Amino acid sequence: MQQGLRSLEHLSDPNSGEVRLGCTDIILHSLVPSIVREFSAKHPGVQLDVKLTNPGEHQILELRERRIDLLITRATVLKDDFHSEVLFDEPLVFVVGAHGELARKRRISLTDIIMGNWVLPPYDSAPGAIVGEVFRANGFSPPKPRVKTIAIQLTVSLIASGQFVGILPASVAALSAHRAALKVLPLKTAGPRISAEIVFLKNRTLSPAVEAFINCTREVAKSLVRAP
Numbered sequence: 001m002q003q004g005l006r007s008l009e010h011l012s013d014p015n016s017g018e019v020r021l022g023c024t025d026i027i028l029h030s031l032v033p034s035i036v037r038e039f040s041a042k043h044p045g046v047q048l049d050v051k052l053t054n055p056g057e058h059q060i061l062e063l064r065e066r067r068i069d070l071l072i073t074r075a076t077v078l079k080d081d082f083h084s085e086v087l088f089d090e091p092l093v094f095v096v097g098a099h100g101e102l103a104r105k106r107r108i109s110l111t112d113i114i115m116g117n118w119v120l121p122p123y124d125s126a127p128g129a130i131v132g133e134v135f136r137a138n139g140f141s142p143p144k145p146r147v148k149t150i151a152i153q154l155t156v157s158l159i160a161s162g163q164f165v166g167i168l169p170a171s172v173a174a175l176s177a178h179r180a181a182l183k184v185l186p187l188k189t190a191g192p193r194i195s196a197e198i199v200f201l202k203n204r205t206l207s208p209a210v211e212a213f214i215n216c217t218r219e220v221a222k223s224l225v226r227a228p
Contacts, residue, residue, distance in 0.1 A: 014208035015045040021213070022053040022068035026127070026152045030172040031072065031196060031220070039216040046209045055126055055150070063201055069210045070200040072217065074127065074169075083202045087221035089195040090170045092134055094185045097162030103183040110138055110187060116165040119158045120145040127194075131167050134191035156182070169194050171224055196221070 023032055053059040062068045096102040121128035132142040158164040160181035173184050198217055
C-alpha cells in the first residue's frame, strides 16, 4: 500500500519522473538548449531524454507509438489525433560569416550575394521548399547550392567560415553555438515565415513533469519573441 502511495505521489509530482522529447536537428541545435537549461534549473528532479527525430512522417510515428512524450518541430502536416501548438513564427534571414568580405559591406542587396557559394537544404525537402519560395518572392530563381544539406551544424559552421552564404530561421541564427561568427544581413525581403510548434497526442494523459516542460517551453518561446 505504501509503495502504491509512493507511485501515486511520483505520478502527481512535476519535479520527478522523466520527459521524453523528440526534436528535429534544427530545433535541437537552436531552441532546445535554452529550454533544457531553464527547465532543469526549475525541476532538477526530472530526467530529460532528448532524442533526434527525422523530419516528416518518422517523427509522427515516434509520437504515435509513444516512444516520445512530445515533439518540438517546424511546421508539419498532422492527423486529427494530434494536438499542435504554434510557439512562434519568424522570418528566414540571409546569413554570412561575421568576418568575411560580405559582412564588411555597408550596403548590400540580394543581387550582391545571389552568385555566392550557397549552403542550402535540398529544394525537394520541406525546409528547402520554403527557402525556394523566399528566393522567388524576392524576384530570383533559387540558386544552385554549392552544398546541399539539412544538417544545421554543418550549415552554420560553413557559413561561419566566411566562405558560404545561407538562409536560416531568425532564432537559429540568434541561438546557434556559432552565433558570434555569424552576421545577419540587413536585407528587406519578402517571402514566407516559418513556425516552431510543440506537438503531442490528443488522447494521451500527460504527466505533471511533461505539462511542466510544455509550460517552460512556452515561456522560453515568449522570451524569444520579446527579444529585440
